Amino acid sequence: MTQRPTTSLPTPTERRRIRVAKSLTQTQVAERVGVTRATVQSWETGRTAPRGRKREVYAKLLAELAAAPTAAAPEPKAVKEPVKEPEPVAAPVAAVSVAPVAPVALTKTKAATAVKERPPQGTGGDPGSSAEAEPVTVPEQAPGRSPAEAFDALYAYCAPHLVRQTYLLTGRRTLARESVERAFQLAWQRWPEVAVDPDPAGWVRAAAYEYAMSPWHRLRPAHRQPDAPPADADDRKLMDVLLSLPPAYRRTLLLYDGVGLDLPDTAAETEASTPAAANRILHARAAVAEQLPDLSVPEQLQQRLTELAGAEKLDAPKPTLVRDVGEKRTRFWTRAAIAVTVLIIGATALTVRVAPTHYEPAPAPGAPISGVPPLTGPGRLTEHERELRKQLRDELSGGPERLAPAAE
Known part of the structure; x- marks a missing residue:
């Protein structure tokens, strides 16, 4: 059985460039390929790669778009709710588009669509905000902005809300701050990669959630004691219910009802299929409604999540401190790696030096x-040898006890 050769595809950056050159959105490309917009976004960022028939269709579409003249761009298909992609925020490396970490959108067009499609959301944005509020627009960066300034702008926009989201995910204030700091330190280490990501806020959020939900935190002595519960009794009940959910269900519920992501985006961030993410949301809502009947309506649950996140005063450190600590940690591990490498090289050189030079x-x-008689030892006496021994003993017993020499 022979395997069919894999269809070649352009690089993720080239795929995005071809689509933007033809003035197509990710939704329009997804409709022509037969997948979701989140899938096309994952293909263009390089997180996943198309397979099977979808790969062939996607490669054929990219080839047609690349061969067609730019002026003759294909007419986009009509959709029920046309969603315009948010304009990317310029960065020193490439365009950085900050995707929403909150129910409030980054652009007016996306904010209007979010108001139509989803009810008021909660914990993603400023606690207590709703979809009817004015949409928050991230100011575009100046062309000469440095990477540190671009990082600080992303941190100032995402960190305060992300700390509160992580607190709802873990129920621990110190761990929430630490998770956000580690996520932004990792983003600063990989800033060339994060800067060209279409959703840098989602990149940081996924890193913070992964660090916060790591099971290794249970082994730390600081996490053996439970954290102080919220002051309000209703907040304590809701937090207890959230922490009683399985981690995957809790994260999916927070992303969908708290942050305000769409179902495909929620499934992509949790690395689950869309039906699996939908089932997790339904089961999580049912578990919350079973213990708190007042939150059986999704809108009420979203509002309570907003209030619970806003009740905690969790402040993130300054971005300069996060960058400095991240750089110090990077230098420490770099020097440690160099020291271990030098130690290995020295041990290898010493081994070569003291090793024998000849075999x-x-x-x-x-x-x-052959020809050597075998070794023999005392064996069993024969009958003749026994008689001789008896004769010798009898003769000596009647003689003198001591023989003395005598002269003749």
Whole structure:
């Protein structure tokens, strides 16, 4: 059985460039390929790669778009709710588009669509905000903005809300701050990669959630004692219910009802299929409604999540401190890696120096030699030998006890 050769595709950056050059949105490309917009976004960022028939269709579409003249761009298909992609925020490396970490949108067009499609959301944005509020627009960066300034702008926009989201995910204030700091430190280390990501806020959010939900935190002595519960009794009940959910269900519920992501985006961030993400949301809502009947309506649950996140005063450190600590940690591990490498090289050189320079063969194994009588030891006496021994004993017993020499 022979395997069919894999269809070649352009690089993720080239895929995005071809689509933007033809003035197509990710939704329009997804409709022509037969997948969701989140899938096309994952293909263009390089997180996933198309397979099977979808790969062939996607490669054929990219080839047609690349071959067609730019002026003759294909007419986009009519959709029920046309959603215009948010304009990317310029960065020193490439365009950085900050995707929403909150129910409030980054552009007016996307904010209007979010108001139509979803009810008021909660914990993603400023606690207590709703979809009817004015949409928050991230100011575009100046062309000469440095990477540090672009990072600080992303941190100032995402960090305050992300700390509150992580607190709802873990129920621990210190761990929430630490998770956000580690996520932004990792983003600063990989800033060339994060800067060209279409959703840098989602990149940081996924890193913070992964660190916060790591099971290794249970082994830390600081996490053996429970964290102080919220002051309000209703907030304590809701937090207890959230922490009683499985981690995957809790994260999916927070992304969908708290942050305000769409179902495909929620499934993509949790690395689950869309039906699986939908089932997690339904089961999580049912578990919350079973213990708190007042939150059986999704809108009420979203409002309570907003209030619970806003009740905690969790402040993130300054971005300069996060960058400095991240750089110090990077330098420490770099120097440690260099030291270990030098140690290995020194041990190898010492081994080569003291190793023998010539080979000494081992002695050959012994071989039997013929002509040598076998070794014998005392055996059993014969009858003649017994008689002789008896005769000798009898004769000596009647003689003198001591023999003395005598002269003749």
